[in-house]
Amino acid sequence: MVARKPSGSFVGGVVAGLGTSLVLLALLPRWLAVEGGLNVPASLQSLWSLAELNLQGAILPFVLLLICFLVLLQRLNSVLDVEQPELSEVLRLDQLLDLAATLFFGVGVIWTAVGMRGALLHGLGDPGAGVGESAFSVLQRLVDGGILLALSTTIVGGMGGYLMRLIKTLWLGSALNAVYMHAQQQRLAEGIDSLQRIERLLQSGSLESGAVEGQVTS
Secondary structure (H helix, E strand, C coil): CCCCCCCHHHHHHHHHHHHHHHHHHHHHHHHHHHHHCCCCCHHHHHHHHHHHHHHHHHHHHHHHHHHHHHHHHHHHHHHHCCCCCCHHHHHHHHHHHHHHHHHHHHHHHHHHHHHHHHHHHHHHCCHHHHCCCCHHHHHHHHHHHHHHHHHHHHHHHHHHHHHHHHHHHHHHHHHHHHHHHHHHHHHHHHHHHHHHHHHHHHHHHHHHHHHHHHHHHC
16 A cells, blocks of 8 residues: 555645646746736836846747746645555656756756857957947846856756755655555565465476376386
């Protein structure tokens, strides 16, 4: 029997709700201001403007991967919350969660390279443009070209990827270990049963052969 997580559904609902709220707080102000023409609080507009300035095109893949991670986390929690979880489904969701965290980290790495390339092209692509300019001007051109994007996506991708793995381990790690240990014990028990059946067959075969030899001798 697999040990069940205490209050797993409650914690899962809290985490999923918190994550969805953060995503909506990040995306809804922009949509309401642009599409709906509604007045959005200045704090939410400032939050979106800050994210848009630092992350630019990486916002969409980051948000999509975050939503996928939260959905998969909730689904895995529901699968583990039953008495006898299905091992294949647990393995599939566990692998998808690791993939989402890896892709989140990978998005940061990819946009870091994109930002660095843009900064170098914008700041140093035209050798004649830098003649007579001060170091601050060159630095400003690098920042405008993508240095800020590269640094911001590195930080967000790295922290987000590691936090995803940490959340999965702290929240579902004990339940996952219990499922995997139970599966190993089942395979071990099946192997022992097979060996015992083979041993009984060998013993019965040896007894029969002994009886036949005794009849022949007599």
